[in-house]
Amino acid sequence: EIVLTQSPGTLSLSPGExxxxxxxxxxxxxxxxxxxxxxxxxxxxxxxxYGASSRATGIPDRFxxxxxxxxxxxxxxxLEPEDFAVYYCQQYGSSPITFGGGTKVEIx
Amino acid sequence: EVQLLESGGGLVQxxxxxxxxxAASGFPFSTYAMSWVRxxxxxxxxxxxxxxxxxxxxYYADSVKGRFTISxxxxxxxxxxxxxxxxxxxxAVYYCAKTLTGVIHYFDYWGQGTLVTVSS
Numbered sequence: 001e002i003v004l005t006q007s008p009g010t011l012s013l014s015p016g017e018x019x020x021x022x023x024x025x026x027x028x029x030x031x032x033x034x035x036x037x038x039x040x041x042x043x044x045x046x047x048x049x050y051g052a053s054s055r056a057t058g059i060p061d062r063f064x065x066x067x068x069x070x071x072x073x074x075x076x077x078x079l080e081p082e083d084f085a086v087y088y089c090q091q092y093g094s095s096p097i098t099f100g101g102g103t104k105v106e107i108x
Numbered sequence: 109e110v111q112l113l114e115s116g117g118g119l120v121q122x123x124x125x126x127x128x129x130x131a132a133s134g135f136p137f138s139t140y141a142m143s144w145v146r147x148x149x150x151x152x153x154x155x156x157x158x159x160x161x162x163x164x165x166x167y168y169a170d171s172v173k174g175r176f177t178i179s180x181x182x183x184x185x186x187x188x189x190x191x192x193x194x195x196x197x198x199x200a201v202y203y204c205a206k207t208l209t210g211v212i213h214y215f216d217y218w219g220q221g222t223l224v225t226v227s228s
Contacts, residue, residue: 035214037153044203044218045153056216088153095212096169097143097155 002027002091004100012108019076021103023089028069033093036065036074039102040085048087049074079105110134110217112204117222124194124226130187130204130219138162138182141211144189146200147221156202157189158211167211172198194226 003026013019023034032052037045047056049065052072062077076083084107089100116128128144143158157178158167166178177190187204201223205215 033214037215039153044220045215046218047214047216050208050214050216090153090214092213095167097158097212099153099155102152 001096002029002094002098004089004091004098006087006089006100006103008103009101010104010106012106013079014108015079015081017079019074019079019083019105021074021076021087021105023067023072023074023100025070025072025091029072029091030093032068033091034065034067034072035090035092036063037088037090038083038085039088045088076105110206112206112217112219114202114204114219114222117202117224119225119227120194121228122195122226125190125192126194126224128189128191128202128204128222128224130189132185132187132204132206135206135217137180137185141207141209141213142180142187143205143207143211143215144178144187145203145205145215145218146198146224147203148197148200151200154200158207159187160211165211191224194224196226198224199226200224 005024007022034052036049039045053065111133113131144156159178175193179188201221203221204219206217207213
């Protein structure tokens with residue numbers, strides 16, 4: 001199975017700053033089948049990005065995804081107060097589906 | 109509006125069984141593959157099982173293979189997860205999730221989850 005490693009584990013930033021989250025795969029993710037989710041406490045995850053770089057419906061353009069092969073990045077250009085949450089990457093290029101361990105973006 | 113409503117969670121003893129349900133509405137249920145994803149308290153997300161539109165193809169994580177069974181009733185717009193031989197490590201919030209296409213895919217909608225606690 002493909003193991004996804006997210007870094008850093010925690011990112012401490014201020015509103016308005018840029019956030020860069022990394023997701024590294026143990027082997028190449030075919031066809032860039034990588035998604036990103038946001039999860040707030042007590043809530044279900046919300047789809048942000050699919051296909052490594054396509055924004056889901058209703059997702060603000062301050063969220064962007066990039067990467068291919070084994071290295072992927074989620075960038076939040078200017079953090080809004082509602083963006084402080086945990087972010088997970090997920091690969092769906094091969095079975096089983098796997099998720100990264102998550103990156104918590106917290107207010108500095 | 110897409111809605112996924114899980115039910116059936118609760119406290120069960122180790123070795124016991126539980127059946128989760130997920131009632132779907134707001135979309136043509138029979139035309140989308142579905143999955144169960146779980147999250148242990150304070151931990152990350154773990155895909156558990158997925159099922160094709162007709163129910164003819166099912167997939168499982170190694171951690172639950174042989175103990176859990178996923179199924180669906182398209183006439184009732186409902187997804188199920190039968191969980192047998194439960195262990196303490198199965199304690200988690202269980203989410204049902206809808207995929208856009210195919211079983212092994214990303215999840216565009218999630219339910220709010222139901223908590224399963226395995227403890228004596």
